[in-house]
Amino acid sequence: MPVDFDTIVNLSKKRGFVFQSSEIYGGLRSAYDYGPLGVELLRNVKEQWWHSMVRMRDDVVGLDSAVIQAPQVWEASGHLASFTDPLVECTNCNNRYREDKLDNVDQCPSCGKWGMFTEAKHFNLMFKTHMGPIESSDNVVYLRPETAQGIFINFENVRRTARLKLPFGIAQIGKSFRNEITPGQFVFRTREFEQMEMEFFCRPEEAEEWFRYWIEERRNWYIDLGMKPENLQFREHEQDELSHYSAGTFDVDYKFPWGFDELEGIANRTDFDLKAHMEKSGKDLTYFDQEANERFVPYVIEPAAGATRTTFAFLIDAYTEEAVGDETRIVLKLDSRLSPIKVGVLPLSKKPNLIEVSSKLADDLRRAFPVEHDVTQSIGRRYRRQDEIGTPYCVTVDFDTLDDQAVTIRDRDTMAQDRVSIDKVKAYLAERL
Ligand code: ATP
Numbered sequence: 001m002p003v004d005f006d007t008i009v010n011l012s013k014k015r016g017f018v019f020q021s022s023e024i025y026g027g028l029r030s031a032y033d034y035g036p037l038g039v040e041l042l043r044n045v046k047e048q049w050w051h052s053m054v055r056m057r058d059d060v061v062g063l064d065s066a067v068i069q070a071p072q073v074w075e076a077s078g079h080l081a082s083f084t085d086p087l088v089e090c091t092n093c094n095n096r097y098r099e100d101k102l103d104n105v106d107q108c109p110s111c112g113k114w115g116m117f118t119e120a121k122h123f124n125l126m127f128k129t130h131m132g133p134i135e136s137s138d139n140v141v142y143l144r145p146e147t148a149q150g151i152f153i154n155f156e157n158v159r160r161t162a163r164l165k166l167p168f169g170i171a172q173i174g175k176s177f178r179n180e181i182t183p184g185q186f187v188f189r190t191r192e193f194e195q196m197e198m199e200f201f202c203r204p205e206e207a208e209e210w211f212r213y214w215i216e217e218r219r220n221w222y223i224d225l226g227m228k229p230e231n232l233q234f235r236e237h238e239q240d241e242l243s244h245y246s247a248g249t250f251d252v253d254y255k256f257p258w259g260f261d262e263l264e265g266i267a268n269r270t271d272f273d274l275k276a277h278m279e280k281s282g283k284d285l286t287y288f289d290q291e292a293n294e295r296f297v298p299y300v301i302e303p304a305a306g307a308t309r310t311t312f313a314f315l316i317d318a319y320t321e322e323a324v325g326d327e328t329r330i331v332l333k334l335d336s337r338l339s340p341i342k343v344g345v346l347p348l349s350k351k352p353n354l355i356e357v358s359s360k361l362a363d364d365l366r367r368a369f370p371v372e373h374d375v376t377q378s379i380g381r382r383y384r385r386q387d388e389i390g391t392p393y394c395v396t397v398d399f400d401t402l403d404d405q406a407v408t409i410r411d412r413d414t415m416a417q418d419r420v421s422i423d424k425v426k427a428y429l430a431e432r433l
Contacts, residue, residue: 017034201299268301348398
């Protein structure tokens, strides 16, 4: 059964995945802080993306560009003129909405009144600030609304220094900021979020083929990390839905508790961005193909995913309730590469001779895996906690350990237990994690 929204939000808060930002001051709407487990899960999602998009390939390199860039970047990219959402306000209850996200453009979802909306105003989503001590129109800068432009403006720097030949990609993970009109659904839509974007540059005539290639690569990434295929949907944009720069876009949608919604967009951005920056900066961003003796502006295929949103989707997808006898067991069936903690080390009791053995074992395992050494509460409760946070293996040190120098290792999903000698525990886990 699909998990409902409140259950997953409550689990996130209760176990320390995600907290409301500025909670002690009453909370800042739509901003969230990632707790001890959330930060590990988020890092693991980003690490897996980086691993598959950069480390495992010899045609993609990484970049980490500044959040604040020259304002001309956003003029050239079109964000200043057209990165807007249509804002409408209900004149009865004063609630504001994004017109394109309303179920019915005539009826207010808050007060239910008909025909009370103002004309749509085009509201620019970029956060504006000033660089330096004086606030004037000469020193306005923007927080980047996407990581992609940092890649385009470094196209030539990266190509030259990394001595790259087409086709090649430049990948970046980092924070982006959008002054969303209607943030919400927990961490799904926030004003500060993290993106994982890759710009893959190629010859124009090969763009369509690479576009199809990246759609498949991205599908495989989600499924390989355990996302249920029936909860994923790849949807091609209609001609009238396409962004100003795109010759084709696929949305990767996930089945959230409120329905299918976007995790990632994969677009054929053509030569729009490089051309726009060439025009604005006056710099040559063409590519010279020595073999063909030809100079041209490359096309670009962009898989652009949200790290925070994807982390939320993995959390939802992993949530499972199982009947065990007449109790319900809650388990996060996360792929072990994503699990915040890989091994729970649990001494059966707080007796010093058991703790001595379990601490030593935990310290040893910590060199290889993220470990939680948990000595509080009853053993049943500790198993429950580890199941709920998705720990794939629990190692229990019991009274027999003192005699047989062996421990019990429990598998999260099957709950099967193996008795393993202490000196073999690391190898046993390494084989499975
Ligand atoms: P939406 O239609 O949901 O506003 P978008 O199509 O504008 O998103 P893109 O510009 O394609 O989004 O950004 C790429 C990815 O960045 C999205 O698929 C999403 O995962 C993530 N993203 C975009 N906006 C937000 C946000 N406000 N909060 C969290 N993640 C976001």
